[in-house]
Structure formats: structure tokens, C-alpha cells
Amino acid sequence: MSFSTVAVDNLGVSVQVRVVDNTYLSIEPLNNNNNQNDNTQNDNTQKIELKYIYGIDKDVIYYCHVSNPQEQQQQKEGVEKKTITNFRTEGIKIWERRILTFQKETLDETFITKLRSLVLFDNKDDTRVFIVVNPAAGAGQALSQWNTIVKPMLLHAGYNESQFHITHTLPKGKTRGLAEQLGIKMLTDKKKTIVLCLGGDGTTHEVVNGLSDAFDGREWQQQQQQQQQTEGEETTTTLPTFRLGIIPSGSGNAFSLSLKLESVEHSVLQVIKGKTQPFRLIDVSLDPDPEVKNNSTRVKAPPKRRILVVMSWGFHAQLVSKSRYLQPFMGNTRFSWVAMYLLLFLQQHQGELTMMDAQRYDSTRKEFVHEGQVELKDKPFTYFLVAKQDSMERGFKIAPFASPATEDMDVVMMRDVTKEQLKAATIKVLDGGRHVDKEDEEEENIVEYYKTPELLLRVKHASELCLDGEIVYLAAGGTVRLKMIGPSQGEPDFESFV
Template identity: 25%
Template sequence: MRSIYFIVNPNAGNGRCRKIWDRIETLLIDEQVSFLAFYTEYPGHAKKLAGQIAAKHDGETIIVTVGGDGTLHEVMNGVTRNKNVILGFIPGGSGNDFSRGFKIPSNPVKALQVLLRLIKSDPVQIDNGKMTLADGAEEFFINNMGAGFDALIAYQVNHSPIKAILNKLSLGRLVYVYFLLKELFTFKPTTIDIAIDGKKYSFKQSWFVTVSNQPYYGGGMKIAPAAIPDDGLLDITVVHELSRWKLLLVFISVFWGKHIFFQEVKTFKGRMISIQSAEKLFVHGDGEHVGYTPLKIEIQVKSMQVLTRMQHAPEVNLEARDSNDF
């Protein structure tokens, strides 16, 4: 019998997650599911809790995150060495890109119903990305990472006192728009050098580079439309040599995944990626600030077990992968 744990971030989704959990907990009791639940009390707590839970068990253990992508990021970073852990997710955050990419209903009650069905079958083995920063620190991502403009905005939003105020008024999204517009006119695009499986590329006037395991990021933007979480490949997107006004156009088109048709947007697939930049750039993993460039990224193929409705990926076409020239 697999043990089931829930790690709940009551503050996720502007505090909405606490109410979501109350509802989920009642349903679990009604369904006579035996489980243990923990509330996170501070940033970083979810990672610690997940690590402690995993260390206690030799057998298969299900850890379900109830929160947003940031909480899930912490949970998966707490269990990267524990192959017996199966991850589940009930969306309770404001972004919830994991549920989009991994075919989990956005409605938390429906997500629970799906989860309770999936628990009875085998989990899906998925890839993840391992980042190694210049000081040797390692951080894993399950959705995506980014360096440059997007990571700067994520950092500013998460460290802004305005966020809490706007969140209380349910206007949390405005804070992204505010910093996007503010930085749009002050951010200095820079040269980014990228190596992908040994091939070197240099992009002048670059805004950002992202590396994705699944298509969605930033709360529904389809940044890497071709990304598949269990194909053994990461999807790289670079935005460079783009005027400030055209960046706004690209930003709008990314919700439909159509940005890839702009000549200033380059896409690749690969396993080992290194990113260096002329200027130090902010770096995020799953929307959480993790440090600065330079860094290396390496895929961890099928290294994580998740409860998801997604279908298995077809075999990887390595020839297509290697014809990345542009």
C-alpha cells in the first residue's frame, strides 16, 4: 500500500489555496482515503518537508502538492534523489502551468477525482532538468527555466511589496504588467552564448533564453509548443534582436505558441546546454529565482514519477534533433 502525503501551501493563489485544501480534505475524508497533510510555513519549507517524508519510506510514497508551480518546484527539489517518490498535483496557485502541461484539470476538485483514479495505476516516468550554477549549486526544474528578461520580471514580482497589496485586491496579474512595462524600456538586451550538445551559438541583443520540459510557462504562455516531458529532450527558446515594441507583439503571440514564427525567435532541442552572457542575467527555475548566469543544464531522462493523464512520448527522432541549424 502506497502512503499518501499532501503538502499544502496555504498562501498560494493569493491565499485561495487554504480554502481549496479545506474542500479537498473534506472530500478525502468522505472517500475514506487515508493520508497525512502538512502546511508549509515559509518559503523553502515544502522542499524540507518532502525530503523528510521521502527519507522515512523505503516503499513507494505519493507526495501531492496542493499549491502553485513554486511549491511543486520545492517539493520536487526535495526528492530528486528518492526514486520511490511519486508526485501528484492539485492546482491551488495563480499560475499552475504544471497542470496545463501534464493534463491535470484546473478545477481542484476534478483534479482530486483524477488523482484518486491515477493512484490505482502506474505513474508516468518523466524527464526533468538539472541546473548547475557557477558556484556548483544544483537546482532542478520540472516545467522550465529561464535566463534574462523573464527571470528579471519573475524576481521583481516576487520581491515586490506591491504584489501583496494587489493580491489582496485580487489584482495580482497587474503587478506582472507593471514590471513588464517598466523593464521593457530599461532592460538592456545582451549577447548570450549557448552550447547545445557541443554545438555553439552566439546571439546578440538577446532578451532571454528558456529551457523547457513542457510547453507552458508564466501562467499559460505556450513558450515551447513542441516540448514533451518524457521524450528525453529539452526545448530551448531564444528571443534576440527584437525591438521593444515587437517584443510586446511576441509576448501576445506566445499565448497561442505562435511566437516561434518570428525570425527573432529561435528554437532548438537538446540534452546538455550551457548558457553564458556578456552581462550577468537573472535565472529562474519554474518561476522561482535561483541565481545568475553562467550555468549548465542537463536533462535527467525519465528520472521522476508523476501522476498524470498525459500519453507517453513517441520515440525520439535524433536526426531531427541534430538538424538544429538556422
């Protein structure tokens, strides 16, 4: 569908404003249009893809402009070889908010109405927005980003301030309790609600666990059943859906990266557009549980653990653990330097792994092959990582076939490898995830890649585990069980804007 109108821009120039094929907006000056064929456009024509428009007023159109300076630089100077220290800059795009202004009342109202129906998600007036802001995230930039980027974009899109309810995170895991209270409110009053998380993976982890706790508490179910009995309705329990907008404001943004969200502006734009996709969680059970061991007076069972990004053991867990102390000084570059240190003193880790209903990636056929139950205990583990995301950080595609939306987890491991082999595999990870494939038939494939809905890992020696960036300790002989959960297991549904 195409439609157009004539307006006057802020410089007093008459322009034709046209929507072309429901794809882009064309703004073309009319003063040079007389000698042109209808199928051509003059050099001064501006084109804006409709997917980048986030607000329309009577005389103003708000949109995002996206550029890729690295791609432009590579075209001039050639592609720079990726190394363990420079890969993080790959694919970074610059997002800018811009406005298109017209002189008062020159933009036709019928045109505005049609354009608005194409680019803006309807039904915002009755949507409540809970905003969870981590003031410490990303060197303290999250709160500023709310005030200068997120909030203005939402207001231009049609939200109003009365819909916004802001909560600041608390230290020492207390954000989870705040999120639980928000979840209980959402489940009991049943208002249409979205939750915006301004922070990194740690903030999202706590919010998701808190919302899940609200479902586990069952208080909302009792209130729902009482209300149904009062109204004479049949008492049935429906699984709730939590909708989250992930705003990447932290130092670690693996989850937003897996959703292909490139910036704060891009994330808000997707919330405005309203398209969502499900994401699934992994339930984590530790035996013995360190929470119980470290607190013998505990009466209640330890809170459930659910992860949405990563569980690791061995090299990756050591990397996360030792990098924690350098974060204030080095940012994400700390991982590269700690990795090089760990390679010098590479350790092997004894354990036994059982995966249920597993599929193994065949690097020759380049597809997954069903293998059923798989048990591995013949060789020590050097690198062991379970992911729901393809990348742990920009450019580091460790699990290239992982997806937040699927009902399985991706398991990537290397067993009994040398530091030279691990380093070579890491370089291939940085090169688009080539570590899972063979270069030729003669090459030894040291990377083992599986998909499974459930696994059990038993460690021989006391070990550190990484659970969504948090380091927990597992005693010698202890086990960690991971199991996919979602609506098919009677758990709430989670959706993210994409």
C-alpha cells in the first residue's frame, strides 16, 4: 500500500511525503520535481524505514537513524583480523534519535492517522509499565538513560507518565523480593502490564526469578479462586504471561544481545512496536545446596534458582570468578586478560555428565543427531558451558545454535584439551562460531556440542559454578541438575520484546 500528502517542512520547502509499499517514508522536495519521471527521485529525497519511526505528532515525526561506522571503516581500510582482545567492537552500530519537523498544520490529518496505524502498536492507554532501574548498572548510566532516552521515546509513542511506576534495585539480592511483590500485584489485579529492566544480565536475572517466585507463592491463585467462587464461576487456574522489555544498560548484556537488540534506543523501539517472542528458563538444583550448608539455622528451603543466560564449570567459571575483581578498573576487557592468564595454568576438571534425550551436533553433516541418554565420564573436562544464548558477549558466539525461545539448552564442552587447542578453538569462536565445524575431514574436532532438555553433572572435587554471572560453590561429589521449564511444565510464560 502506498499513499501520500503534500506538506511544508521547517525550512518552508513544499515536500511530497509518501509511504511506499508499507516499507519506508519518502520526503521529496517538490521544487525540483517538475522534470522528473514518476519512477525516479531527486538527490534531495529522504527515505526513512517505517520500522524506525517511534512517534508521530501533528507536525513532528520521531525516528531512529542507524549507522555502522565500523563497516564504513572496513570498506576503506580492509577487514581487521580478529584477536582475543579486539573482537568486542565487531558489529557495533550507532543509534541516534532524530526528528522530522513540518510547519504547523501542513501535514494532513488523514495521512497522519494512516501512518500512525502502520508504525505504532495500538492499545497503549490501558497498559501499565513497571520500570526496574539498577542505578549502579553500566557505570551508573541506567537512571540517566531512563530520563533522557527511554521515557521520552515512550511518551512520543503515546504512553503517558501516569502509566509509569519506577522501582530502583536493591543490593545483596533484595531486588528479587521487589520483583516478587510486583509479580503478585500483576497476578492479582490482572491489569495489562509490561516490565522494563534497565540494567545488565544480573538485573534481568533477579527480576525473572522474583516474578517466578510470585507465581510459586500461589497467593494469587487463592485470591483468583475466591473471586471466581464469589462470582459463581468455575475455578480454573490459567498460567500467567510476563512481558519484559530488556533495556541493555549494564556491563554484561548477553541476554539482550541474544535478542538482537543493538542499543537502548533499539530496545525501546521494539517495546513500542509491540512484537514479542517467548523465552524459556532453566531450573537449577544443587546438591548439597550451599545456601543450606552455610546456614544451618535456615527453616525455609532455599529459593529456587532459575537461569536464562548461562551455567558454566571449569575454564569459563574460573574466568568469570577471577574477573570479578577487575570489573571496576577494566570493564569487559578484563575477560581477555584473565583468559590469557588461565591458559598459562590450564586446569582439567574431573566429573560425570548425564544428558537426557540429547541431540549431538554432527560437524560433518552440519546437523543435530538424536542420541537419547548420553553419559560422559571417560575424560576430564577443560571447558563446560550450558547456554540459552548464542553469545556471551558481542563477538563471542560460543553456542551458535542456541535460542532463548526453544525448549532445550545448548551444551558446549571441550575435554582433556591442551592450552594450544583451547586457544585455537577460542579464535574460531570469535570468527562467527566456527569452532563447532571441521575445516576438513582430517581435522580433529575437539568441541562437543549437544542440545538437551535436562542434564545432571557430578563434580569430583569442590568447584566453582557460574550461574548467570553469579559464582556459587559446589562441594566435592556434589551435583548440579539443570532442567528446562516453561508453560509445558506448568510454569509461567515469559515473553520479551524483539
